[in-house]
Amino acid sequence: MTSPTFDLVIAANRLPVDKEVAEDGSIEWHRSPGGLVTAMESVMRGREAAWIGWSGDAGDPPEPFEENGMYLVPIGLSEDEVTNYYEGYSNDTLWPLYHDVIVPATFRRRWRSSYERLNQRFADAVSEVAAPGATVWLHDYQLQRVPSLLRAIRPDLRIGWFNHIPFPPVEIFMQLPGRETLLEGLLGADFLGFQVRADAANFREACRRLLRAPVKGDVVTAPDGRRVRAAAVPISIDVEELRELATSPETLQRAKEIRAEMGDPEVLLLGVDRLDYTKGIRHRLKAYGELLADGRLDPRKTRLVQIATPSRERLQAYRVLRGQIEQAVGRINGDHADFGDTPVVYMRRSFPKEEMAAIYAAADVALVTPLRDGMNLVAKEFVTCARDDAALVLSEFAGAAGELKRAYLCNPHDVDRLKQTITAAIDAPADERRKRMRSMRRAVLANDVHHWAEAFLASLQAAPELPAEESAR
Numbered sequence: 001m002t003s004p005t006f007d008l009v010i011a012a013n014r015l016p017v018d019k020e021v022a023e024d025g026s027i028e029w030h031r032s033p034g035g036l037v038t039a040m041e042s043v044m045r046g047r048e049a050a051w052i053g054w055s056g057d058a059g060d061p062p063e064p065f066e067e068n069g070m071y072l073v074p075i076g077l078s079e080d081e082v083t084n085y086y087e088g089y090s091n092d093t094l095w096p097l098y099h100d101v102i103v104p105a106t107f108r109r110r111w112r113s114s115y116e117r118l119n120q121r122f123a124d125a126v127s128e129v130a131a132p133g134a135t136v137w138l139h140d141y142q143l144q145r146v147p148s149l150l151r152a153i154r155p156d157l158r159i160g161w162f163n164h165i166p167f168p169p170v171e172i173f174m175q176l177p178g179r180e181t182l183l184e185g186l187l188g189a190d191f192l193g194f195q196v197r198a199d200a201a202n203f204r205e206a207c208r209r210l211l212r213a214p215v216k217g218d219v220v221t222a223p224d225g226r227r228v229r230a231a232a233v234p235i236s237i238d239v240e241e242l243r244e245l246a247t248s249p250e251t252l253q254r255a256k257e258i259r260a261e262m263g264d265p266e267v268l269l270l271g272v273d274r275l276d277y278t279k280g281i282r283h284r285l286k287a288y289g290e291l292l293a294d295g296r297l298d299p300r301k302t303r304l305v306q307i308a309t310p311s312r313e314r315l316q317a318y319r320v321l322r323g324q325i326e327q328a329v330g331r332i333n334g335d336h337a338d339f340g341d342t343p344v345v346y347m348r349r350s351f352p353k354e355e356m357a358a359i360y361a362a363a364d365v366a367l368v369t370p371l372r373d374g375m376n377l378v379a380k381e382f383v384t385c386a387r388d389d390a391a392l393v394l395s396e397f398a399g400a401a402g403e404l405k406r407a408y409l410c411n412p413h414d415v416d417r418l419k420q421t422i423t424a425a426i427d428a429p430a431d432e433r434r435k436r437m438r439s440m441r442r443a444v445l446a447n448d449v450h451h452w453a454e455a456f457l458a459s460l461q462a463a464p465e466l467p468a469e470e471s472a473r
Protein backbone atom coordinates (compact mmCIF):
# COMPACT_ATOMS: atom_id res chain seq x y z
CA MET A 1 0.00 0.00 0.00
CA THR A 2 1.41 3.43 -0.86
CA SER A 3 1.33 5.99 1.94
CA PRO A 4 -0.43 9.34 1.68
CA THR A 5 1.79 12.36 1.05
CA PHE A 6 1.84 15.75 2.78
CA ASP A 7 2.96 19.31 2.04
CA LEU A 8 4.23 19.65 5.62
CA VAL A 9 6.27 16.95 7.31
CA ILE A 10 7.64 17.09 10.86
CA ALA A 11 10.36 14.78 12.09
CA ALA A 12 11.54 14.60 15.69
CA ASN A 13 13.14 11.76 17.58
CA ARG A 14 9.87 11.21 19.43
CA LEU A 15 6.28 11.20 18.30
CA PRO A 16 4.02 13.52 20.32
CA VAL A 17 2.70 10.39 22.04
CA ASP A 18 4.60 7.66 23.79
CA LYS A 19 3.61 4.00 23.60
CA GLU A 20 3.11 2.15 26.86
CA VAL A 21 2.08 -1.44 27.31
CA ALA A 22 -0.35 -1.76 30.22
CA GLU A 23 -0.26 -4.67 32.68
CA ASP A 24 -3.02 -6.51 30.78
CA GLY A 25 -0.94 -6.23 27.57
CA SER A 26 -3.08 -3.51 25.97
CA ILE A 27 -1.38 -0.55 24.30
CA GLU A 28 -1.82 2.94 25.68
CA TRP A 29 -0.50 6.19 24.21
CA HIS A 30 0.54 9.00 26.57
CA ARG A 31 1.87 12.46 25.86
CA SER A 32 5.67 12.35 25.38
CA PRO A 33 7.85 14.23 27.88
CA GLY A 34 9.71 17.50 27.27
CA GLY A 35 9.42 20.99 25.85
CA LEU A 36 9.68 19.97 22.18
CA VAL A 37 6.38 18.11 22.33
CA THR A 38 4.68 20.80 24.47
CA ALA A 39 5.47 23.41 21.82
CA MET A 40 4.93 21.39 18.65
CA GLU A 41 1.71 19.81 19.85
CA SER A 42 0.10 23.26 20.03
CA VAL A 43 1.54 24.41 16.76
CA MET A 44 0.48 21.35 14.78
CA ARG A 45 -3.07 21.12 16.07
CA GLY A 46 -5.42 21.50 13.12
CA ARG A 47 -2.69 21.47 10.47
CA GLU A 48 -2.66 18.76 7.89
CA ALA A 49 0.74 17.22 8.34
CA ALA A 50 2.70 14.06 8.96
CA TRP A 51 4.88 13.59 12.05
CA ILE A 52 7.69 11.04 11.89
CA GLY A 53 9.17 9.84 15.17
CA TRP A 54 10.02 7.01 17.52
CA SER A 55 7.21 5.51 19.56
CA GLY A 56 9.38 5.24 22.69
CA ASP A 57 9.90 1.47 22.96
CA ALA A 58 12.11 -1.12 21.31
CA GLY A 59 10.85 -3.46 18.61
CA ASP A 60 8.88 -3.33 15.40
CA PRO A 61 7.12 -0.01 14.86
CA PRO A 62 3.32 0.17 15.00
CA GLU A 63 1.56 0.99 11.71
CA PRO A 64 1.07 4.72 10.92
CA PHE A 65 -2.04 6.12 12.57
CA GLU A 66 -4.00 9.34 12.88
CA GLU A 67 -4.15 11.38 16.04
CA ASN A 68 -5.65 14.85 16.43
CA GLY A 69 -5.82 15.16 12.66
CA MET A 70 -2.12 14.42 12.20
CA TYR A 71 -0.67 11.42 10.40
CA LEU A 72 1.84 9.81 12.78
CA VAL A 73 4.53 7.56 11.32
CA PRO A 74 6.36 5.50 13.97
CA ILE A 75 10.05 4.71 13.42
CA GLY A 76 11.20 1.39 14.88
CA LEU A 77 14.32 1.13 17.05
CA SER A 78 15.80 -2.23 18.00
CA GLU A 79 17.04 -2.75 21.58
CA ASP A 80 20.61 -2.17 20.27
CA GLU A 81 19.57 1.05 18.55
CA VAL A 82 17.92 2.34 21.72
CA THR A 83 21.25 1.73 23.47
CA ASN A 84 23.53 3.10 20.75
CA TYR A 85 21.61 5.82 18.93
CA TYR A 86 19.20 7.11 21.62
CA GLU A 87 20.86 6.51 24.97
CA GLY A 88 24.42 6.47 23.63
CA TYR A 89 25.17 9.01 20.92
CA SER A 90 22.14 11.28 21.43
CA ASN A 91 22.03 11.39 25.21
CA ASP A 92 25.48 10.38 26.44
CA THR A 93 27.57 12.12 23.75
CA LEU A 94 25.63 15.05 22.29
CA TRP A 95 23.38 16.02 25.22
CA PRO A 96 26.22 16.56 27.76
CA LEU A 97 28.51 18.10 25.11
CA TYR A 98 25.85 20.62 24.08
CA HIS A 99 25.09 21.45 27.73
CA ASP A 100 28.53 22.73 28.71
CA VAL A 101 29.81 19.27 29.68
CA ILE A 102 28.09 19.45 33.10
CA VAL A 103 28.79 15.72 33.13
CA PRO A 104 31.53 14.34 30.86
CA ALA A 105 30.51 13.36 27.32
CA THR A 106 31.21 9.75 26.35
CA PHE A 107 32.59 8.98 22.90
CA ARG A 108 32.08 5.50 21.41
CA ARG A 109 32.64 4.67 17.75
CA ARG A 110 29.76 2.20 17.45
CA TRP A 111 27.31 4.84 18.71
CA ARG A 112 28.24 7.06 15.76
CA SER A 113 27.44 4.46 13.14
CA SER A 114 24.09 3.74 14.81
CA TYR A 115 23.29 7.49 14.77
CA GLU A 116 24.10 7.64 11.05
CA ARG A 117 21.89 4.60 10.34
CA LEU A 118 18.96 6.00 12.28
CA ASN A 119 19.28 9.41 10.66
CA GLN A 120 19.16 7.65 7.29
CA ARG A 121 16.03 5.79 8.43
CA PHE A 122 14.39 9.10 9.37
CA ALA A 123 15.41 10.64 6.02
CA ASP A 124 13.91 7.69 4.12
CA ALA A 125 10.69 7.87 6.13
CA VAL A 126 10.35 11.61 5.50
CA SER A 127 10.98 11.09 1.80
CA GLU A 128 8.21 8.51 1.68
CA VAL A 129 5.47 10.86 2.93
CA ALA A 130 6.71 14.22 1.59
CA ALA A 131 4.77 15.53 -1.43
CA PRO A 132 6.82 17.08 -4.27
CA GLY A 133 8.26 20.42 -3.07
CA ALA A 134 6.99 19.83 0.49
CA THR A 135 8.23 21.72 3.54
CA VAL A 136 10.10 19.54 6.03
CA TRP A 137 10.65 20.69 9.61
CA LEU A 138 13.26 18.65 11.43
CA HIS A 139 13.86 18.90 15.16
CA ASP A 140 16.70 18.73 17.61
CA TYR A 141 20.11 17.21 18.22
CA GLN A 142 19.06 13.60 17.54
CA LEU A 143 18.56 14.38 13.82
CA GLN A 144 21.54 16.50 12.77
CA ARG A 145 22.54 14.29 9.85
CA VAL A 146 19.03 14.16 8.37
CA PRO A 147 19.11 17.47 6.41
CA SER A 148 21.93 16.41 4.06
CA LEU A 149 20.84 12.75 3.89
CA LEU A 150 17.38 13.91 2.91
CA ARG A 151 18.59 16.45 0.37
CA ALA A 152 20.61 13.71 -1.32
CA ILE A 153 17.44 11.72 -2.05
CA ARG A 154 14.92 14.58 -2.31
CA PRO A 155 16.50 17.80 -3.63
CA ASP A 156 13.00 19.16 -4.32
CA LEU A 157 12.18 19.63 -0.61
CA ARG A 158 12.47 22.77 1.48
CA ILE A 159 14.28 21.63 4.61
CA GLY A 160 14.42 23.40 7.97
CA TRP A 161 15.87 22.26 11.29
CA PHE A 162 15.33 23.70 14.75
CA ASN A 163 17.63 23.06 17.70
CA HIS A 164 15.74 22.91 20.99
CA ILE A 165 18.91 22.75 23.08
CA PRO A 166 21.99 25.02 23.21
CA PHE A 167 24.64 24.85 20.49
CA PRO A 168 28.01 24.83 22.27
CA PRO A 169 30.97 27.16 21.74
CA VAL A 170 33.38 25.79 19.14
CA GLU A 171 36.02 25.01 21.81
CA ILE A 172 33.62 22.45 23.30
CA PHE A 173 32.04 21.28 20.04
CA MET A 174 35.54 20.53 18.71
CA GLN A 175 35.88 17.65 21.17
CA LEU A 176 33.38 15.62 19.17
CA PRO A 177 35.01 12.90 17.07
CA GLY A 178 33.96 13.31 13.44
CA ARG A 179 32.60 16.77 14.25
CA GLU A 180 32.64 17.89 10.60
CA THR A 181 30.02 15.29 9.61
CA LEU A 182 27.40 16.87 11.89
CA LEU A 183 28.06 20.36 10.52
CA GLU A 184 27.87 19.05 6.96
CA GLY A 185 24.69 17.20 7.89
CA LEU A 186 23.03 20.38 9.12
CA LEU A 187 24.19 22.39 6.11
CA GLY A 188 21.92 20.20 3.98
CA ALA A 189 19.06 22.38 5.28
CA ASP A 190 17.80 25.67 3.81
CA PHE A 191 17.32 27.26 7.21
CA LEU A 192 18.63 26.41 10.67
CA GLY A 193 16.85 27.82 13.72
CA PHE A 194 18.39 28.18 17.19
CA GLN A 195 17.00 29.28 20.56
CA VAL A 196 19.18 32.37 21.05
CA ARG A 197 21.64 34.42 19.04
CA ALA A 198 24.67 33.00 20.83
CA ASP A 199 23.72 29.46 19.73
CA ALA A 200 23.40 30.50 16.08
CA ALA A 201 26.71 32.37 16.31
CA ASN A 202 28.39 29.29 17.85
CA PHE A 203 27.17 27.16 14.96
CA ARG A 204 28.39 29.62 12.32
CA GLU A 205 31.74 29.90 14.06
CA ALA A 206 32.06 26.10 14.11
CA CYS A 207 31.42 26.07 10.33
CA ARG A 208 33.99 28.79 9.77
CA ARG A 209 36.69 27.20 11.92
CA LEU A 210 36.14 23.51 11.23
CA LEU A 211 34.88 23.49 7.61
CA ARG A 212 36.55 26.72 6.50
CA ALA A 213 33.09 27.69 5.27
CA PRO A 214 32.62 31.36 4.32
CA VAL A 215 30.25 33.14 6.75
CA LYS A 216 28.62 36.47 6.02
CA GLY A 217 26.10 37.87 8.51
CA ASP A 218 23.92 34.89 9.40
CA VAL A 219 24.56 33.03 6.14
CA VAL A 220 27.01 30.15 5.84
CA THR A 221 28.14 28.94 2.42
CA ALA A 222 27.97 25.15 2.47
CA PRO A 223 30.68 22.97 0.85
CA ASP A 224 28.35 22.45 -2.16
CA GLY A 225 28.05 26.23 -2.65
CA ARG A 226 24.46 26.57 -1.27
CA ARG A 227 23.80 29.42 1.11
CA VAL A 228 22.28 28.39 4.44
CA ARG A 229 20.93 30.79 7.04
CA ALA A 230 21.44 30.08 10.74
CA ALA A 231 19.55 32.44 13.03
CA ALA A 232 17.75 32.70 16.37
CA VAL A 233 14.00 31.98 16.61
CA PRO A 234 13.28 31.59 20.36
CA ILE A 235 10.63 29.00 21.16
CA SER A 236 7.60 29.69 23.36
CA ILE A 237 4.30 28.35 24.71
CA ASP A 238 0.61 28.58 23.86
CA VAL A 239 -0.09 31.61 26.04
CA GLU A 240 -3.77 31.98 25.27
CA GLU A 241 -4.66 28.36 25.89
CA LEU A 242 -2.66 28.15 29.10
CA ARG A 243 -3.90 31.49 30.43
CA GLU A 244 -7.47 30.38 29.87
CA LEU A 245 -6.80 27.17 31.76
CA ALA A 246 -4.95 28.93 34.58
CA THR A 247 -7.65 31.53 35.19
CA SER A 248 -10.62 29.12 35.08
CA PRO A 249 -12.61 28.85 38.34
CA GLU A 250 -11.74 25.12 38.58
CA THR A 251 -8.00 25.80 38.39
CA LEU A 252 -8.15 28.64 40.91
CA GLN A 253 -10.17 26.46 43.27
CA ARG A 254 -7.68 23.61 42.85
CA ALA A 255 -4.78 26.01 43.52
CA LYS A 256 -6.40 26.92 46.84
CA GLU A 257 -6.89 23.26 47.71
CA ILE A 258 -3.23 22.48 46.94
CA ARG A 259 -2.12 25.17 49.40
CA ALA A 260 -4.63 24.01 51.98
CA GLU A 261 -3.52 20.37 51.65
CA MET A 262 -0.02 21.52 52.53
CA GLY A 263 -1.23 23.37 55.61
CA ASP A 264 -1.47 26.82 53.97
CA PRO A 265 2.25 27.63 54.13
CA GLU A 266 3.36 31.27 54.22
CA VAL A 267 5.80 30.64 51.39
CA LEU A 268 5.28 28.04 48.69
CA LEU A 269 8.34 27.50 46.50
CA LEU A 270 8.11 25.41 43.33
CA GLY A 271 10.45 23.45 41.05
CA VAL A 272 9.19 21.63 37.93
CA ASP A 273 11.71 19.76 35.80
CA ARG A 274 12.54 16.61 33.91
CA LEU A 275 14.87 14.72 36.24
CA ASP A 276 17.96 15.89 34.36
CA TYR A 277 21.39 17.03 35.58
CA THR A 278 21.12 20.16 33.42
CA LYS A 279 18.23 21.46 35.53
CA GLY A 280 20.22 22.36 38.66
CA ILE A 281 17.86 20.55 41.06
CA ARG A 282 20.73 19.55 43.33
CA HIS A 283 22.01 23.14 43.64
CA ARG A 284 18.46 24.35 44.33
CA LEU A 285 18.00 21.81 47.13
CA LYS A 286 21.36 22.72 48.61
CA ALA A 287 20.43 26.40 48.70
CA TYR A 288 17.02 25.64 50.23
CA GLY A 289 18.49 23.27 52.84
CA GLU A 290 21.00 25.91 53.89
CA LEU A 291 18.34 28.63 54.13
CA LEU A 292 16.40 26.38 56.52
CA ALA A 293 19.53 25.50 58.50
CA ASP A 294 20.57 29.19 58.70
CA GLY A 295 17.15 30.06 60.11
CA ARG A 296 16.46 32.35 57.13
CA LEU A 297 13.41 30.25 56.24
CA ASP A 298 11.09 28.69 58.79
CA PRO A 299 10.48 24.98 58.08
CA ARG A 300 7.02 25.22 59.66
CA LYS A 301 5.95 28.02 57.32
CA THR A 302 7.76 27.13 54.10
CA ARG A 303 7.28 24.35 51.56
CA LEU A 304 9.29 23.51 48.48
CA VAL A 305 7.28 21.45 46.01
CA GLN A 306 9.71 19.72 43.66
CA ILE A 307 8.11 17.91 40.75
CA ALA A 308 10.48 15.81 38.66
CA THR A 309 9.45 13.83 35.58
CA PRO A 310 11.45 10.60 35.25
CA SER A 311 13.81 10.79 32.25
CA ARG A 312 16.39 8.57 30.48
CA GLU A 313 16.44 6.31 33.50
CA ARG A 314 18.85 3.67 32.22
CA LEU A 315 21.70 6.14 31.80
CA GLN A 316 24.23 6.16 34.63
CA ALA A 317 24.38 9.96 35.00
CA TYR A 318 20.59 10.08 35.44
CA ARG A 319 20.59 7.23 37.96
CA VAL A 320 23.32 8.92 39.99
CA LEU A 321 21.44 12.21 39.90
CA ARG A 322 18.23 10.61 41.11
CA GLY A 323 20.07 9.07 44.06
CA GLN A 324 21.65 12.42 44.94
CA ILE A 325 18.34 14.25 44.79
CA GLU A 326 16.51 11.69 46.87
CA GLN A 327 19.29 11.74 49.43
CA ALA A 328 19.17 15.55 49.61
CA VAL A 329 15.37 15.56 50.00
CA GLY A 330 15.65 12.91 52.72
CA ARG A 331 18.32 14.89 54.53
CA ILE A 332 16.37 18.16 54.48
CA ASN A 333 13.16 16.52 55.66
CA GLY A 334 15.06 14.46 58.23
CA ASP A 335 16.65 17.61 59.66
CA HIS A 336 13.63 19.90 59.57
CA ALA A 337 10.32 18.01 59.28
CA ASP A 338 7.82 17.87 62.09
CA PHE A 339 4.42 16.19 62.46
CA GLY A 340 2.40 17.84 59.72
CA ASP A 341 5.34 19.88 58.39
CA THR A 342 7.34 18.54 55.46
CA PRO A 343 9.67 21.22 54.08
CA VAL A 344 10.24 19.40 50.74
CA VAL A 345 7.36 17.75 48.93
CA TYR A 346 9.07 15.69 46.22
CA MET A 347 6.98 14.02 43.51
CA ARG A 348 8.69 11.96 40.81
CA ARG A 349 5.94 11.73 38.24
CA SER A 350 4.07 13.60 35.53
CA PHE A 351 0.84 15.50 36.04
CA PRO A 352 -1.92 16.41 33.60
CA LYS A 353 -1.95 19.95 32.19
CA GLU A 354 -4.86 21.05 34.42
CA GLU A 355 -3.02 20.04 37.59
CA MET A 356 0.19 21.70 36.37
CA ALA A 357 -1.67 24.97 35.81
CA ALA A 358 -3.09 24.76 39.35
CA ILE A 359 0.35 24.05 40.85
CA TYR A 360 1.81 27.07 39.03
CA ALA A 361 -1.10 29.21 40.20
CA ALA A 362 -0.63 28.04 43.79
CA ALA A 363 3.08 28.90 44.07
CA ASP A 364 4.61 32.09 45.49
CA VAL A 365 8.06 31.71 43.97
CA ALA A 366 9.16 29.38 41.14
CA LEU A 367 12.78 28.26 41.21
CA VAL A 368 13.87 27.69 37.60
CA THR A 369 17.59 27.26 38.09
CA PRO A 370 19.10 25.14 35.29
CA LEU A 371 22.87 25.02 34.93
CA ARG A 372 22.25 25.15 31.17
CA ASP A 373 19.03 25.10 29.16
CA GLY A 374 18.18 25.93 25.54
CA MET A 375 15.09 27.90 26.53
CA ASN A 376 13.13 26.39 29.48
CA LEU A 377 9.41 26.47 28.87
CA VAL A 378 8.58 25.96 32.55
CA ALA A 379 9.69 29.56 33.17
CA LYS A 380 7.27 30.85 30.52
CA GLU A 381 4.47 28.58 31.72
CA PHE A 382 4.88 29.85 35.28
CA VAL A 383 4.75 33.49 34.18
CA THR A 384 1.55 32.73 32.27
CA CYS A 385 -0.22 30.91 35.13
CA ALA A 386 1.13 32.55 38.27
CA ARG A 387 -0.61 35.01 40.57
CA ASP A 388 0.16 38.66 39.80
CA ASP A 389 2.36 39.00 42.89
CA ALA A 390 4.27 35.74 42.46
CA ALA A 391 7.99 35.79 41.64
CA LEU A 392 10.29 33.89 39.30
CA VAL A 393 13.88 33.04 40.24
CA LEU A 394 15.57 32.25 36.93
CA SER A 395 19.01 31.04 35.97
CA GLU A 396 21.10 33.23 33.70
CA PHE A 397 22.01 30.01 31.87
CA ALA A 398 18.48 29.40 30.56
CA GLY A 399 17.64 30.77 27.11
CA ALA A 400 14.50 32.24 28.69
CA ALA A 401 16.64 34.72 30.66
CA GLY A 402 17.15 36.67 27.41
CA GLU A 403 13.43 37.47 27.32
CA LEU A 404 12.41 37.37 31.00
CA LYS A 405 14.79 40.10 32.04
CA ARG A 406 12.69 41.14 35.07
CA ALA A 407 12.94 37.72 36.71
CA TYR A 408 15.13 37.42 39.81
CA LEU A 409 18.16 36.30 37.80
CA CYS A 410 20.80 34.11 39.39
CA ASN A 411 23.92 32.07 38.80
CA PRO A 412 22.90 28.66 40.21
CA HIS A 413 26.54 27.55 40.55
CA ASP A 414 27.00 30.25 43.21
CA VAL A 415 25.00 28.79 46.09
CA ASP A 416 25.43 31.85 48.35
CA ARG A 417 24.10 34.17 45.67
CA LEU A 418 21.35 31.71 44.84
CA LYS A 419 20.27 31.84 48.50
CA GLN A 420 20.32 35.64 48.41
CA THR A 421 18.26 35.69 45.22
CA ILE A 422 15.66 33.32 46.66
CA THR A 423 15.26 35.40 49.81
CA ALA A 424 15.19 38.63 47.78
CA ALA A 425 12.28 37.20 45.75
CA ILE A 426 10.45 36.08 48.90
CA ASP A 427 11.01 39.34 50.79
CA ALA A 428 10.32 41.78 47.92
CA PRO A 429 7.33 44.08 48.39
CA ALA A 430 4.26 42.73 46.57
CA ASP A 431 4.24 45.83 44.41
CA GLU A 432 7.73 45.17 43.10
CA ARG A 433 6.86 41.55 42.34
CA ARG A 434 3.73 42.68 40.49
CA LYS A 435 5.69 45.10 38.32
CA ARG A 436 8.19 42.41 37.43
CA MET A 437 5.45 39.90 36.66
CA ARG A 438 3.66 42.38 34.39
CA SER A 439 6.80 43.02 32.43
CA MET A 440 7.54 39.29 32.07
CA ARG A 441 3.97 38.60 30.93
CA ARG A 442 4.35 41.22 28.21
CA ALA A 443 7.54 39.52 27.06
CA VAL A 444 5.89 36.09 26.86
CA LEU A 445 2.81 37.48 25.12
CA ALA A 446 4.95 39.25 22.53
CA ASN A 447 6.31 35.91 21.33
CA ASP A 448 3.98 32.98 21.87
CA VAL A 449 4.40 29.57 20.28
CA HIS A 450 2.30 30.42 17.22
CA HIS A 451 4.44 33.47 16.56
CA TRP A 452 7.51 31.25 16.90
CA ALA A 453 6.20 28.70 14.40
CA GLU A 454 5.19 31.40 11.90
CA ALA A 455 8.60 33.06 12.25
CA PHE A 456 10.38 29.74 11.71
CA LEU A 457 8.30 28.75 8.68
CA ALA A 458 8.54 32.24 7.17
CA SER A 459 12.33 32.17 7.54
CA LEU A 460 12.39 28.72 5.96
CA GLN A 461 10.30 29.84 2.99
CA ALA A 462 12.36 32.98 2.51
CA ALA A 463 15.77 31.36 2.91
CA PRO A 464 18.30 32.37 1.89
CA GLU A 465 17.22 35.42 -0.10
CA LEU A 466 15.89 37.56 2.77
CA PRO A 467 17.82 38.48 5.89
CA ALA A 468 16.81 36.50 9.01
CA GLU A 469 14.30 38.01 11.37
CA GLU A 470 16.84 37.56 14.13
CA SER A 471 15.18 38.78 17.29
CA ALA A 472 17.16 41.22 19.37
CA ARG A 473 18.01 38.73 22.10
Ligand code: ADP
Pocket residue numbers: 033034035036038272273274307308309349350351352356375376377378379381
Ligand atom coordinates in the same frame (compact mmCIF):
# COMPACT_ATOMS: atom_id res chain seq x y z
P1 ADP B 1 12.79 20.11 28.74
O1 ADP B 1 12.31 20.23 27.33
O2 ADP B 1 14.27 20.06 28.87
O3 ADP B 1 12.15 19.01 29.51
P2 ADP B 1 11.26 22.59 29.24
O4 ADP B 1 11.14 23.37 30.49
O5 ADP B 1 11.54 23.40 28.03
O6 ADP B 1 12.38 21.47 29.50
O7 ADP B 1 9.91 21.79 28.96
C1 ADP B 1 9.38 20.89 29.89
C2 ADP B 1 7.92 20.65 29.57
O8 ADP B 1 7.49 19.48 30.28
C3 ADP B 1 7.02 21.78 30.04
O9 ADP B 1 5.96 21.95 29.13
C4 ADP B 1 6.51 21.29 31.40
O10 ADP B 1 5.23 21.78 31.74
C5 ADP B 1 6.45 19.80 31.17
N1 ADP B 1 6.67 19.08 32.46
C6 ADP B 1 7.80 19.06 33.18
N2 ADP B 1 7.63 18.30 34.29
C7 ADP B 1 6.35 17.85 34.25
C8 ADP B 1 5.56 17.01 35.10
N3 ADP B 1 6.06 16.46 36.21
N4 ADP B 1 4.29 16.76 34.72
C9 ADP B 1 3.79 17.28 33.59
N5 ADP B 1 4.48 18.07 32.76
C10 ADP B 1 5.75 18.35 33.07
Ligand code: G6P
Pocket residue numbers: 013014033034035036091140141164165311312
Ligand atom coordinates in the same frame (compact mmCIF):
# COMPACT_ATOMS: atom_id res chain seq x y z
C1 G6P C 1 14.27 17.78 25.60
C2 G6P C 1 14.79 17.54 24.19
C3 G6P C 1 13.78 16.73 23.38
C4 G6P C 1 13.41 15.47 24.13
C5 G6P C 1 12.92 15.79 25.54
C6 G6P C 1 12.59 14.56 26.37
O1 G6P C 1 13.15 18.58 25.52
O2 G6P C 1 15.06 18.79 23.57
O3 G6P C 1 14.32 16.40 22.12
O4 G6P C 1 12.43 14.74 23.44
O5 G6P C 1 13.91 16.54 26.22
O6 G6P C 1 13.68 13.68 26.39
P1 G6P C 1 13.56 12.20 25.83
O7 G6P C 1 14.96 11.70 25.79
O8 G6P C 1 12.69 11.49 26.82
O9 G6P C 1 12.92 12.27 24.48
